[in-house]
Amino acid sequence: xxxxxxxDLLERTxxxxxDAFETLVRRNEAATGRFLARVLPADRVHEARNTTFLRxxxxxxxxxxxxxxxxxxxxxxxxxxxxxREGGADRRATTTTADDALPARGLAxxxxxxxxxxxxxxxLSYEKLDAEDRALLWLxxxxxxxxxHAARILQKPPSTLRYRLAKALERVRSDLVRxxxxxxxxxxxxxxxxxxALTKSNLIK
Numbered sequence: 001x002x003x004x005x006x007x008d009l010l011e012r013t014x015x016x017x018x019d020a021f022e023t024l025v026r027r028n029e030a031a032t033g034r035f036l037a038r039v040l041p042a043d044r045v046h047e048a049r050n051t052t053f054l055r056x057x058x059x060x061x062x063x064x065x066x067x068x069x070x071x072x073x074x075x076x077x078x079x080x081x082x083x084x085r086e087g088g089a090d091r092r093a094t095t096t097t098a099d100d101a102l103p104a105r106g107l108a109x110x111x112x113x114x115x116x117x118x119x120x121x122x123x124l125s126y127e128k129l130d131a132e133d134r135a136l137l138w139l140x141x142x143x144x145x146x147x148x149h150a151a152r153i154l155q156k157p158p159s160t161l162r163y164r165l166a167k168a169l170e171r172v173r174s175d176l177v178r179x180x181x182x183x184x185x186x187x188x189x190x191x192x193x194x195x196x197a198l199t200k201s202n203l204i205k
Contacts, residue, residue, distance in 0.1 A: 006068035014060035021060075025053050028069060032076050038138045039080050039131045048083060052076040070145065074153045077135060084131055125175035133168040136161055 004012075006027060012020030032052055036045045055075050063071055126134060132154060139150040147165065151158040 010056075010060050010063050010068055010071075013057060014063070021057055024056070024068075028072050029053070031069065032072055035073055035135070035138060035143075036076055036080055038126075039077075039135045040083060044083055048076065048079045051079045055079065067149070070149055070153055073139070073143075074155075077153055077155075080131065080135075125172045128175070129168055129171065132156075133164055136165055137168050137172075140165060 006024060009020045009024040009027075013024060029049065033045060033049050036048045036052070040048055052072065052075050055078075056072055059075070126137065129137065135154060136150055139145045139153060140147065145153075147162055148158050151161050154161065
């Protein structure tokens with residue numbers, strides 16, 4: 001197994017080094033799978049992930065610098081978008097799983113139940129968004145990417161995504177208010193990360 005950076009591995013992959021490619025896949029397949037699982041139905045994620053890394057292998061020579069992970073996410077989004085356009089993945093992604101029903105560890109029963117309810121409510125609201133907005137929210141909230149980086153992945157103008165991100169966050173917050181999960185004072189807080197209900201732990205599996 002190689003110990004170099006992802007950039008080194010990608011450069012080796014471009015030269016046909018399959019061992020380097022396998023290491024690159026091992027490093028990035030989990031994050032890529034989680035991203036795809038938030039924009040596609042569960043039964044299409046495996047296909048999209050395999051197609052993503054096939055394209056990574058064949059397009060390694062076109063890598064132009066920057067974050068390798070973001071470059072892979074860009075390819076993954078194109079694969080997901082292809083499936084969405086084909087009409088074979090028009091159902092909502094399923095972000096709630098059996099694991100979500102497990103109590104939060106290390107907390108008192110009442111606190112754990114409240115946290116589980118909050119996470120469940122956030123994910124239900126998240127599922128109502130369309131695929132591109134779910135991808136945008138995932139990239140900016142969970143992956144912590146700047147808006148211009150997310151724009152390059154989704155291939156949309158930052159100004160457009162800034163508006164869409166604000167509307168998506170507003171919709172999620174509104175849903176939480178209606179279900180009494182978020183407190184009114186945190187809903188008004190800025191920036192978006194000030195709302196504890198809209199955190200990485202509430203969107204990630």
